[in-house]
Amino acid sequence: MRIAGLLLGDGHPVAVLGGHDARWVSLPAAGGRPAGEVLARERSAWPGPLLAEPRSAADLPAIARHADGVVIGPAELRHPALRQEIARLGRPVVLRRGPGMPLAELLTLADRCAAEGCGGVVLCESRTGGPDLALLREAKERSGRPVLAALGGDAALAGAAVAAGADGLLLDPGADPQTIAEAHEAATLLGALTRREDPGDLAAARRAIDRVDAALATLLERRAALAGTIQRLKPVGGFRGRDPERERQVVAAMAIRAPRLGAARLAPIMNAVIEAGLRLAEEEAGAEPDGGRSARPPRDGEDGPGRGGVASPPHPG
Numbered sequence: 224m225r226i227a228g229l230l231l232g233d234g235h236p237v238a239v240l241g242g243h244d245a246r247w248v249s250l251p252a253a254g255g256r257p258a259g260e261v262l263a264r265e266r267s268a269w270p271g272p273l274l275a276e277p278r279s280a281a282d283l284p285a286i287a288r289h290a291d292g293v294v295i296g297p298a299e300l301r302h303p304a305l306r307q308e309i310a311r312l313g314r315p316v317v318l319r320r321g322p323g324m325p326l327a328e329l330l331t332l333a334d335r336c337a338a339e340g341c342g343g344v345v346l347c348e349s350r351t352g353g354p355d356l357a358l359l360r361e362a363k364e365r366s367g368r369p370v371l372a373a374l375g376g377d378a379a380l381a382g383a384a385v386a387a388g389a390d391g392l393l394l395d396p397g398a399d400p401q402t403i404a405e406a407h408e409a410a411t412l413l414g415a416l417t418r419r420e421d422p423g424d425l426a427a428a429r430r431a432i433d434r435v436d437a438a439l440a441t442l443l444e445r446r447a448a449l450a451g452t453i454q455r456l457k458p459v460g461g462f463r464g465r466d467p468e469r470e471r472q473v474v475a476a477m478a479i480r481a482p483r484l485g486a487a488r489l490a491p492i493m494n495a496v497i498e499a500g501l502r503l504a505e506e507e508a509g510a511e512p513d514g515g516r517s518a519r520p521p522r523d524g525e526d527g528p529g530r531g532g533v534a535s536p537p538h539p540g
């Protein structure tokens with residue numbers, strides 16, 4: 224399913240609409256300003272995919288001229304004549320479930336819109352207080368259509384919505400930059416962890432690998448912090464306290480999750496990761512004012528910091 228250049232649905236990345244990947248204009252929120260004026264201004268400020276929610280059929284010619292798709296709110300959805308006129312524009316439509324609208328009704332209305340000639344249907348789960356993620360899952364499974372989670376102006380549930388299977392996150396128009404960034408971050412990281420992408424060209428495949436690398440970097444940073452904690456807790460930390468048997472167990476456990484790579488290919492990768500963590504831990508311990516002594520009091524007979532890693536140089540290999 225495509226809205227201008229934006230691909231939505233399984234195999235495609237999670238999109239942020241109302242922010243990063245597409246914008247939309249709510250004409251009901253624009254007061255009495257003429258649709259043509261509002262949409263022309265938005266169009267000149269934003270070259271990407273643009274959607275618009277009409278107030279009435281009078282807004283449709285301007286939407287046809289300036290926008291790539293239509294957002295239909297629950298009231299308009301239940302208005303058969305307006306819904307049909309919107310569908311006849313032939314543009315993709317986003318159908319927003321309103322408060323109390325049963326899922327069965329939303330699915331029926333989606334089928335009607337498709338039959339009436341719209342250019343593709345996207346469902347949108349929207350509810351005061353946050354999207355119903357169980358309903359979102361069911362809507363996706365039963366309809367086979369892409370599903371968005373409407374988050375309003377709050378990205379707190381963005382990650383949960385992505386994990387529940389949302390194909391896109393719909394933010395209110397005018398969401399603040401921090402909320403947009405948070406939603407985009409959740410779409411990137413949770414998308415990389417929970418969603419299989421099926422990119423169709425080199426540029427899309429590189430964008431997909433960038434998302435996986437973003438998740439990897441986040442986890443590597445977290446891993447290095449934990450490895451540093453372990454160095455402080457071990458009787459002998461750092462390179463001097465290296466534990467080959469434990470490292471073999473780490474690789475063997477990872478190989479179960481990464482069977483195509485397998486233990487033989489993972490071993491040198493994890494060796495580099497482990498050594499980077501140990502090097503960082505030693506550098507940070509060396510930078511502490513007390514040389515890391517506060518991490519563990521010296522034991523009987525010890526006069527140094529009692530941490531193998533503190534004094535040892537970086538491992539040569």
Ligand SMILES: C=C(O[C@@H]1C=C(C(=O)O)C=C[C@H]1O)C(=O)O
Nearest residue numbers: 450453465466469470473497500
């Ligand atoms: C973290 C530890 O210290 C070292 C680093 C390891 C790692 O980064 O996974 C594993 C074993 C040790 O060589 C540990 O002993 O668990």
